[in-house]
Amino acid sequence: MCADTTETPEYKSTLNLPRTEFPMRAGLPKREPDWLARWEEIGIYDRLREKDGRTPFTLHDGPPYANGHLHIGHALNKTIKDMIVRSHQMMGFDARYIPGWDCHGLPIEWKIEEQYRQKGRDKDDVPINEFRAECRQFAAGWVDIQREEFKRLGVTGNWADPYLTMDFHAERVIAEEFMKFLMNGTLYQGSKPVMWSPVEKTALAEAEVEYHDKDSFTIWVKFKVAQQEYDPKSSDRAKDIDLLDAYVVIWTTTPWTMPSNKAVVYGEDISYGLYEITGRPEESWVTISDRYILADKRAADVMSRARLDETMYRRLRDVSSDELSRLSLNHPLAGADGAEGEWDDTRDFRAADFVTDDEGTGFVHCAPSHGMEEYELYRDLGMLQDVITYNVTDEGMFREGLPFFGGKYILNRKGKEGDANAAVIDKLVEVGGLMARGKIKHSYPHSWRSKAPVIYRNTPQWFAAIDKTVGDGQDEFGTTIRERALTEIDNVNWVPKSGRNRLHSMMEARPDWVLSRQRAWGVPLTCFTRKGLLPTDPDFLLRNEAVNQRIVEAFEAEGADAWYEEGAKERFLGGIVDPDDYEQVTDILDVWFDSGSTHAFTLRDRPDGTKDGIADVYMEGTDQHRGWFHSSLLQSVGTMGRAPYRNVVTHGFTLDEKGMKMSKSLGNTIVPEKIVQQYGADILRLWVAQTDYTLDQRIGPEILKGTADSYRRLRNTMRYMLGSLADFSEADRVTAEEMPELERWVLHRLAELDKTVRNGYAAYDFQGVWQAVFTFATVDLSAFYFDIRKDVLYCDGDTRERRAARTVLDLLFHRLTTWLAPVLVFTMEEVWLERFPGDESSVHLQDFPETPAGWQNADLARKWSGIRSARRVVTAALEIERTNKVIGASLEAAPVVYIADDALRSAVSDLPFQDICITSQITVSGDPAPEDAFRLPEVAGVAVAFARADGEKCARCWKVLPDVGTHAHPDVCGRCDAAVS
Incomplete structure (x- = not known):
């Protein structure tokens, strides 16, 4: 180690001391905006596009929603994307990134409605295109805000020309892509239970639903046996008819569905018994001598719910599934005064394979309008027309005219418990239809926007049939959307690999795709239906290319608002078909169809897109296996027969330091803006690089302090190199063959690391890249190589060893700055400009240097x-x-x-x-x-x-050597005497 020159001022001018203005303290929060302005001024992104002869590499941006400030998940997501794009650019690709935004849909519409409510306005009184214009303006404002917030994180891309789902061309293409489903025969109108938000008055997709605990009413309801067919094989007539006095008991956590009950089902393989009440406490609703048919496994639990102990009932006999098959039941409200015959028809009673005796009573109450399993059962039986009801309105209210319950709300307008459940329970108590009641806390679906519970409700909706043959069925990828999707999933590289299994299992089990929403802000379902025909009629939907062409040309010029202008139907149909023969559909497309179509108008149609309309990478959070990855695959295989992506990379969720989900109520949210203000964006980016993003990540003050400490250590390494490279020129360079072994060992490590860095970036393993480079910089360099070579760098004259060390430092500099530039975009720019200043200079215009294979030396x-x-x-x-x-x-x-x-x-x-x-x-x-x-x-x-x-201590280099005092300069060693001379 060289001497501290403050103690030997007479030799200070003779030492090769580090010289750099690169500061120890980064000051990132204040300095980063200057680099952003500089990049914009010199047009970094556009200059990179001018590099000829490169293979395109395109990451297609999953569009964030334009309705609020960024949260930490946005920062994680966009930073990973940026590191993918920058690293591939520096590996020699033409790496393109077109940012995008989802601009349609319920969240924005909901915000405008909230503004209306605050002003006492009614949305229904506002002309639809005036309302849509306010939604468009709201989205545009947030696009501008979020764009600046993303740019502040150091994210590069075509910010001047992003894609927006509300652009006129985008709306045209979304409609055009929908029409492909119309024309290939997979679009149909059906009526089935869908998740419905009474608060938002629209159907919801699975991706728009989250599950939270909810306290629900639970009731045990008695269905009186109405009829028992005689068994001709029976020799015991009395036994054969003793079930006529019995009740079948069902259990439900949705009392409000009881008015829509049409059937009860049982399990053929379940053991059932006939139970008789022999005693009762005063508070029980049962009557002595009542007989109940129950699953044996559930009987004790049901009796305890009715406040009966084991001394108050007895089991009379077995009840076989054959006996059950000859029964029919009465609804508990049958014959009730004032019911006007609404529930007088006997209820269907049959076996179903989804019935278990794990909970409840061993019997399941069926309201096929409000339950998918029941719906599918009666659909497959061809009996839907007998069991479908329309008792619940869009607002989640029982229809006017429904006896006892008309006008009652399942949920009130704020999404809280309405008066419907209580009204149903009270009426059942009044008519003697309840055996017991209670409450239960269970996981229940809620809208992720309004946070209010949802209900299953049968409504007419538009669907894409995923098991119907597409077109003529001649397709190497499969004949149906599901087959194509399952085939394509295995043609995609998934990072991590578990993503493949997750999406595959979802695609195997998913129902038909619900495309329609009953809202105003979005792209309409651009189709017409023939008046007087049923949805099952082949001519129900108008399929006409000329009509389609008129629509898309209008959308290209005016946007989707054209659909809602007065006289739109006549404009699109006139002269082709008689407009009076058709109805215009007014539903809008599910916003997931919008985002699922982005590949068409971004990858396929833009000059900076891709030739084949397929992205190299989609990268989003793991929740997008049921969201954007899912809808994009469905949409793409339905129209192109292929997946729109070659690689799918997913990240986990961001948690606080204790591993808890962030929420405003807990006060544990971490806002990107605050991190940037305190530490700078590079510290946030480094946190992303240090973490295994494929799992859930943790972030908080202590973690960020650790990240900042790692940053400081690396910054010191870069500062040391800069100082030691002052005035380095090509005349100082030596070849690898001329270098001492120590330098050649460093070159070997560089060759090893070059492979690690390139392979890591290619595999989207940023944690692996960072750990490898950081360990090399702090252990191999700072703690070993730099420590050894300080003496040569500071104290040697123009020796071979010093020139070799400086040559190695130059080689290190070019590699470390470029290797780390995708992560620490601001700091590596600062390091680069410290050494290579200039108006057009930037580390982000460089590629990773090629590393000679000959540097690697295993021996x-x-x-x-x-x-x-x-x-x-x-x-x-x-x-x-x-x-x-x-x-x-x-x-x-x-x-x-x-x-x-x-x-x-x-x-x-x-x-x-x-x-x-x-x-x-x-x-x-x-x-x-x-x-x-x-x-x-x-x-x-x-x-x-x-x-x-x-010996004596050399006053210049501090080595203790015998020759000190024997040279022209009496207080230095021979090496230092030569250097001073």
């Missing part, structure tokens, strides 16, 4: 692995002497190193091992080591005996 690496092990024993031994204050610095030592292995001893002896160990003198011996010599258990065959160095 040299093995040799230096042993040398470093021996060095560790020496430095550990000297540290003990320093701790005990025997010496103040390692240069005061001249240890004897005993090395048993001949090859290692020879390797060490061929080197200036005292310089490697930073001692003034050293002796290497093959003799047996003394018993009291220092050893490290993990390094066998190496021992160290401490000894002091002989």
